[in-house]
Amino acid sequence: xxxxDMETSPVIAVRDTWMSFPGKTADQSVHVLERVNxxxxxxxxxxxxxxxxxxxxxxxxxxxxxxxxxxxxxxxxGEPVSGPDPGRIFVFQENGVFPWLTVEQNIxxxxxxxxxxxxxxxxxxxxxxxxxxxxxxxxxxxxxxxxRQRVEIARALAADARVLYxxxxxxxxxxxxxxxxxxxxxxxxxxxxxxxxxxTHDIEEAVQLADRVLVMTKRPATIAEEVRIDLxxxxxxxxxxYLEARDHIFSIMGMDARGGGATx
Numbered sequence: 001x002x003x004x005d006m007e008t009s010p011v012i013a014v015r016d017t018w019m020s021f022p023g024k025t026a027d028q029s030v031h032v033l034e035r036v037n038x039x040x041x042x043x044x045x046x047x048x049x050x051x052x053x054x055x056x057x058x059x060x061x062x063x064x065x066x067x068x069x070x071x072x073x074x075x076x077x078g079e080p081v082s083g084p085d086p087g088r089i090f091v092f093q094e095n096g097v098f099p100w101l102t103v104e105q106n107i108x109x110x111x112x113x114x115x116x117x118x119x120x121x122x123x124x125x126x127x128x129x130x131x132x133x134x135x136x137x138x139x140x141x142x143x144x145x146x147x148r149q150r151v152e153i154a155r156a157l158a159a160d161a162r163v164l165y166x167x168x169x170x171x172x173x174x175x176x177x178x179x180x181x182x183x184x185x186x187x188x189x190x191x192x193x194x195x196x197x198x199x200t201h202d203i204e205e206a207v208q209l210a211d212r213v214l215v216m217t218k219r220p221a222t223i224a225e226e227v228r229i230d231l232x233x234x235x236x237x238x239x240x241x242y243l244e245a246r247d248h249i250f251s252i253m254g255m256d257a258r259g260g261g262a263t264x
Contacts (some may be wrong), residue, residue, distance in 0.1 A: 009078060010039035011163060011195045012063055017072030019058055031220040032058050036072070038214055038223055045189055045196045047206035050216030050224075051253065056199045057167050059221075063197060064090055064165045076163065086110070089161040093168040097140045097151050103127070104136040106151050110159025126154040129188055146177040150184065157192060166198040170205070182208055186233055203253075207246045208235050215252045225252050 019033040032055040040046045048056045061067040063074055065083040074081045076088060090096070097106045104123050111119040127133050130150040140148050149169055156164055170178045182205060189196060200206050206213045213227040227249055231241050 008042050011042050011044075011077055012038075012040035012197060013073075013075045014038045014059070014063065015073040015075075017059075017062065017069045017074060019055065019062065019067070020070045033062075033069075033222070034220045035222045038226070040195060040197055043193045043195055045186075045198065045209060045211050047198045047200055047210035047213045048216060049200060049203055049206050049213055049249065049253075050221060051218045052201060054216050054219050054221040056201075056216060056221075059216075060165055060167055060197065060199050064088065086159065087161055088163040088165065089156040089159065091149075091152050091156055091164060091166045091169045093171045097148050097155070099140050101139075102136065103132055103138050103140075103143070103151055106140070107154045107158050109155055122158045126158045129157070129191065130154040130184065144177070145173050146181055149173070149181060153185070153188065157188070157194070161194065163195045163197070166196060168200055169198075171201070178205070183234060185209065190233070203246055203249050204237070207242060207249065208237065213245075213249060215249055227252075 014036055017033060017036040018031075021030040021032060023029050036059060038046075048059065050056050058067065062069050063076065063081065065081045065085065065088075076085070084090075098109065101109065104127065107126055108119050108123045111122060114122075123136075124133075127136060130153060132147065132150055132154065135143065135147070140151065143151070152169075153164075170181050173181060186209060198206075198209060200209075203213075207229055210229050213229060215224045215227060216222065217224045227245060229245055231239070231245070235242055
């Protein structure tokens with residue numbers, strides 16, 4: 001389980017954060033986020049869900065230092081966010097691996113300043129952790145989509161990232177591969193104790209993965225509700241607790257589990 005109940009300062013703190021993008025005129029500004037407040041504790045796994053286009057990825061990019069909020073404050077590890085940080089790494093849906101590097105070269109990319117022996121040891125450790133031992137010399141084009149995502153996760157871990165920002169990392173994978181990748185990610189997270197903020201449009205995925213799910217409203221988005229998922233891992237996707245949490249999140253978003261409008 002994560003460390004959500006620890007009496008510690010949050011790793012991520014978003015305070016009254018607003019975001020607007022300029023339009024052709026001042027009256028045409030696109031208001032994406034307003035009054036967003038949330039926290040992520042050390043070692044916690046938190047998922048962001050919400051309607052398509054509501055601003056989930058925008059919020060993640062603000063926290064990650066790629067966008068500056070229009071108003072409010074975002075602090076990570078106690079400091080205002082002023083840009084990307086090598087200790088906080090993004091994992092995207094579209095493959096971020098370098099096609100011209102082998103698996104081991106990709107995983108060791110963030111370790112180029114380390115001694116060769118240490119680099120080799122860390123690469124071997126994370127190859128084993130993501131179940132890619134034997135594929136060290138393979139190139140990304142020779143791997144499946146799920147294997148390429150494992151390479152990207154291993155690269156982030158090998159570089160000793162303290163925080164992982166994950167933007168729909170399994171969205172392009174087929175259903176069975178997504179299920180396997182979710183199980184692998186939980187296993188790795190439990191072993192590594194990293195703090196993860198994970199954006200997904202898939203409510204089932206959020207309930208399977210997260211300590212807490214932050215449900216966003218339609219745009220301009222805020223946090224409608226925080227849903228704590230107090231279920232043991234690995235999670236039984238047919239258990240009453242899982243189904244209840246899933247259906248509750250659907251109802252917050254005004255839908256039922258079949259994707260239709262919520263019923264009274």
